[in-house]
Amino acid sequence: MKKGIEFTALQNNKLHTKQDFRDLMLAILNPLKLYYSENKAGLQLGVTMAHYDIGATWMEAFSRPLWALVPYWAGGGTEQIDSEAKQMSDEGQQNNGNRELTFAEIYRKGLTAGTDESNPEYWGECGSFDQRFVEMAAISYGIMFAPEVIWEPLSEQEKKNLCNYLNKINEHPLPVCNWILFAVLVNIAMKKVGYPYSQKMLDEYMDGLETFYLGEGWYQDGDSGQKDYYISFAIHFYSLMYAKVMEQDDPKRAALYKERALEFAKQFIYWFDEDGDAIPFGRSLTYRFSQVSFFAACLMADIEPFPVPVMKGLIARHLRSWLKKDIFDRDGILTIGYGYPNLTMAERYNAPGSPYWGMKTFAFLMLPDEHPFWSVEEAPLPKLKADCPMPYADMYVRHYGNHTTAFAPGVYSPNGHGQIVAKYSKFAYDTKFSISVAKSCYELHENAPDNMLAFFINGYVYVRRICIESKITENGVYSKWSPYPGIVVETTVTPDAEGHTRVHRITSDRECVAYDCGFAVDRGDFTPVGFESSVGDNWAQASNEHCCCRVQGGWKQPEAVEQCGLKQDELPKGYMIIADPNTNLLYTKTAIPSVKYQIKKGEQELVTRVDAEYVG
Numbered sequence: 001m002k003k004g005i006e007f008t009a010l011q012n013n014k015l016h017t018k019q020d021f022r023d024l025m026l027a028i029l030n031p032l033k034l035y036y037s038e039n040k041a042g043l044q045l046g047v048t049m050a051h052y053d054i055g056a057t058w059m060e061a062f063s064r065p066l067w068a069l070v071p072y073w074a075g076g077g078t079e080q081i082d083s084e085a086k087q088m089s090d091e092g093q094q095n096n097g098n099r100e101l102t103f104a105e106i107y108r109k110g111l112t113a114g115t116d117e118s119n120p121e122y123w124g125e126c127g128s129f130d131q132r133f134v135e136m137a138a139i140s141y142g143i144m145f146a147p148e149v150i151w152e153p154l155s156e157q158e159k160k161n162l163c164n165y166l167n168k169i170n171e172h173p174l175p176v177c178n179w180i181l182f183a184v185l186v187n188i189a190m191k192k193v194g195y196p197y198s199q200k201m202l203d204e205y206m207d208g209l210e211t212f213y214l215g216e217g218w219y220q221d222g223d224s225g226q227k228d229y230y231i232s233f234a235i236h237f238y239s240l241m242y243a244k245v246m247e248q249d250d251p252k253r254a255a256l257y258k259e260r261a262l263e264f265a266k267q268f269i270y271w272f273d274e275d276g277d278a279i280p281f282g283r284s285l286t287y288r289f290s291q292v293s294f295f296a297a298c299l300m301a302d303i304e305p306f307p308v309p310v311m312k313g314l315i316a317r318h319l320r321s322w323l324k325k326d327i328f329d330r331d332g333i334l335t336i337g338y339g340y341p342n343l344t345m346a347e348r349y350n351a352p353g354s355p356y357w358g359m360k361t362f363a364f365l366m367l368p369d370e371h372p373f374w375s376v377e378e379a380p381l382p383k384l385k386a387d388c389p390m391p392y393a394d395m396y397v398r399h400y401g402n403h404t405t406a407f408a409p410g411v412y413s414p415n416g417h418g419q420i421v422a423k424y425s426k427f428a429y430d431t432k433f434s435i436s437v438a439k440s441c442y443e444l445h446e447n448a449p450d451n452m453l454a455f456f457i458n459g460y461v462y463v464r465r466i467c468i469e470s471k472i473t474e475n476g477v478y479s480k481w482s483p484y485p486g487i488v489v490e491t492t493v494t495p496d497a498e499g500h501t502r503v504h505r506i507t508s509d510r511e512c513v514a515y516d517c518g519f520a521v522d523r524g525d526f527t528p529v530g531f532e533s534s535v536g537d538n539w540a541q542a543s544n545e546h547c548c549c550r551v552q553g554g555w556k557q558p559e560a561v562e563q564c565g566l567k568q569d570e571l572p573k574g575y576m577i578i579a580d581p582n583t584n585l586l587y588t589k590t591a592i593p594s595v596k597y598q599i600k601k602g603e604q605e606l607v608t609r610v611d612a613e614y615v616g
Contacts, residue, residue, distance in 0.1 A: 046336075056124070060354065074145040074146045075365045075368070104150070116158075128172045129179075139189075151193060177230075212235065216263055217236075221234070233357075240258070269314075271406070274380060277404075288358045292315050295315055310382055326340040347419075386400075396408075405495065408426065409472070421463065427477075442459065442460065448590075455513070457484055486509035486510060498613075504606045504607075519593075522546070523587075537574065575596040
């Protein structure tokens, strides 16, 4: 099966000039034109639902393309109407009335309709913690950076309606997390165009952001404590927007946010491998190429944590990699999923329009025509050390060149969004092997516990959900955790040049079975990949033409076998888990090599060796 969609801008592997990137952006967004509503205030892109109401769903799908359109307009981009669409219109053919409109026309109409209480497409009233507040950020982006397109052409009444609607964010409580910056963006947008805003809320939220800061450029995402892509594509992104817009009004904060972004970049670049692929870690992975949007925000804010050729190369390789994957449906609409459409991995807040958050990566389109980004040749990643401990990020990252692995202690509490255990609590997260998510907790093949120590007790699978203690050291990661009452595990993970070693010190009040699992390996789907697997006395191995993972198990001290009273048939055994389809984020069918251990009452210390190789 052919991967991805053919884009003009990608012919001959081309993503070089400003027009190349503009063409790519429009190629991604143009398929949306058939789905805007009559008054343009919403899009119906699918039939699945998020937890919020339909008005917020329409607003979300409408607003998120603005993350790319605004910098496109700000950078001088103007659309030429598709001649085929114009001909269809002239001939009276049905094309939803949108294909012959420019996006600028669509968005002026949509903003007018969505904020007019008398219009049938009014987005609806806002409540506490409302999803509409999230989507106000992209609209504020437009007012600040492209006012000549989506603000100045509006009538005075239309401007008043829009301002009144956005100001609702000041009337309701927000979650204590990156959401407070949505209110910041709304208020500075209103301030810049001379309309009413709340200085009180602006000051309160800017002061609140300081309570999130940890060190070395890292924030935590408010009271959740989480450190994931929201630090890059939310907190830093919005802070750099603030720095760009408010540099004259608030030079001290602007300088501080730029300084922190430069510091953050030194570690965040480790989240990418040489091919531009990023670590699949944390929430909102369906936002896909937003993973690299931090570097686009740096360019927007005129800071260079790395030379421009390095940032251009990283952004271009990242986009190329995503566009080779099956991330669009047959009509060219971005799907919920990661490497392919996949609702199993989704959060409760993923509606059909949600993936267009990824359009943030096109922030660099606002760069002027003479900026060197448009003419320099791509450069590879800078020379990096192999290992990068990140204590403020609760992570240890090892660069293997063509793939990168992050090792995590699993410190975040499940919060009800969906698949949080899989997204934060595995031992390892890899750019090429990716991760798997569970379909159930009843069977190993349904649970797909790659890079987890999975205990099987009374017909259920128990894995690390949250740790009791954790530490990022110069050599790896330590965590103390309990998968089940009466069982305590202390795990030390030590990476090296070929893979990593896990030492599990287990104290148990019961006998049970545990499986220490390696990386999931692609078994092939539409295209054979040369998959092979084998199982030995205490090892298992899975490989294909691109990669190999081998897992081998034992005890730290040989005498432990006798001390635990293990019989010959209770020694560690290789085991291959054929995971349920669509559990891995990148590959539809996988196998997970693992070692099966018999856990006895008392204390035992297991050692599992995981070797992983990717050859491309």
